[in-house]
Ligand SMILES: Nc1ncnc2c1ncn2[C@@H]1O[C@H](COP(=O)(O)OP(=O)(O)O)[C@@H](O)[C@H]1O
């Protein structure tokens with residue numbers, strides 16, 4: 001049976017987060033890095049024997065037109081691979097700007113599928129993301145009061161998702177309220193029908209618990225396209241099973257080979273969680289700080305970082321980080337520009353990762369940050385990932401499909417406990 005679910009994820013850590021959720025639900029899942037090249041990848045050729053495929057793009061912060069083009073190409077490939085349901089994964093903190101890319105990509109996918117309605121549900125209660133009356137909370141505070149208001153690339157200053165999405169799409173955006181979700185799948189479906197009647201093309205859906213996400217999963221399992229964070233995927237595997245759409249039992253879905261080799265940690269995320277994890281690591285282990293301003297001045301900071309790591313690698317893993325608190329990031333961006341600051345750091349991280357793998361026998365890497373992971377994984381030429389057991393909510397251990405196989409833990413900026421780096425290195429395959 002071809003895969004039931006084809007997913008397009010707007011960044012690489014988000015993709016592993018979704019893949020982790022699907023594997024937890026017993027769907028055998030692979031993550032592909034980018035759209036596989038056309039030719040030789042038709043349904044009979046290179047489509048992996050799995051229940052779900054997640055195509056990871058780096059399209060969260062690219063110009064909307066580029067994000068749309070790549071996402072539609074991914075959808076076309078997934079359709080050709082035989083998928084019959086589709087999922088657009090974005091961040092549980094709805095990372096986007098008024099230009100996109102969530103609205104434009106969701107609209108383009110709907111159009112391509114000939115569908116007219118989808119839901120938007122970034123809720124992920126296990127990591128503190130809940131939605132009530134269309135407002136997104138991060139932990140105990142509104143999104144706009146959380147550290148996401150300082151995000152280097154997509155600062156989130158409005159918690160009202162109906163309004164945020166409304167600025168990104170010409171389609172009407174409605175709301176499936178908490179009371180409907182609490183009343184069960186039938187009530188959600190009735191509300192969706194009413195919203196479609198009213199001319200809505202999207203509906204934000206309230207959810208504050210996994211139980212409610214299971215209800216939503218049942219209610220939306222017949223939609224061609226679901227959009228959201230990984231949380232709303234929690235109910236889909238069972239809902240598809242109930243419809244006879246998945247042929248496998250789900251046993252062994254998280255099986256990956258063990259990988260031996262040296263280890264390193266790279267962090268480009270400036271999130272509060274990552275800053276805490278760096279501080280925890282620095283209590284006992286070595287780290288090297290990348291200064292974006294020195295990079296911009298043309299200094300060979302990557303070479304310095306590599307020399308620092310190489311001196312210590314035999315004794316254990318070293319952390320290389322560019323991460324900095326909001327005031328520092330602001331000052332860097334004021335000088336270099338937001339995008340240029342991000343790119344210059346990402347290029348350095350990518351170069352360091354590639355050198356460590358090619359020249360130093362590093363085969364186990366923890367990477368913190370979605371964009372950072374995208375840059376690193378692209379530089380390593382990774383084509384795909386097998387998904388292993390969960391390390392912390394939203395972050396599985398993974399092993400690349402390529403030769404040499406590399407164990408990777410790609411951590412979304414905001415995820416993971418304070419000891420995540422050491423924990424990941426201990427638990428990765
Ligand atoms: N000191 C810094 N100053 C400015 N930008 C930085 C700095 N350190 C990292 N960055 C950039 O910030 C962005 C962080 O995004 P990302 O890696 O997706 O992390 P997160 O997962 O927390 O969103 C990247 O583009 C990274 O290159």
Ligand SMILES: O=C(O)[C@@H](O)C(=O)COP(=O)(O)O
Pocket residue numbers: 011013014015017018090091092093229230369370371394411412413414
């Ligand atoms: O949904 C989430 O929160 C994550 O899967 C995710 O996409 C986070 O993105 P980054 O913080 O940019 O890694």
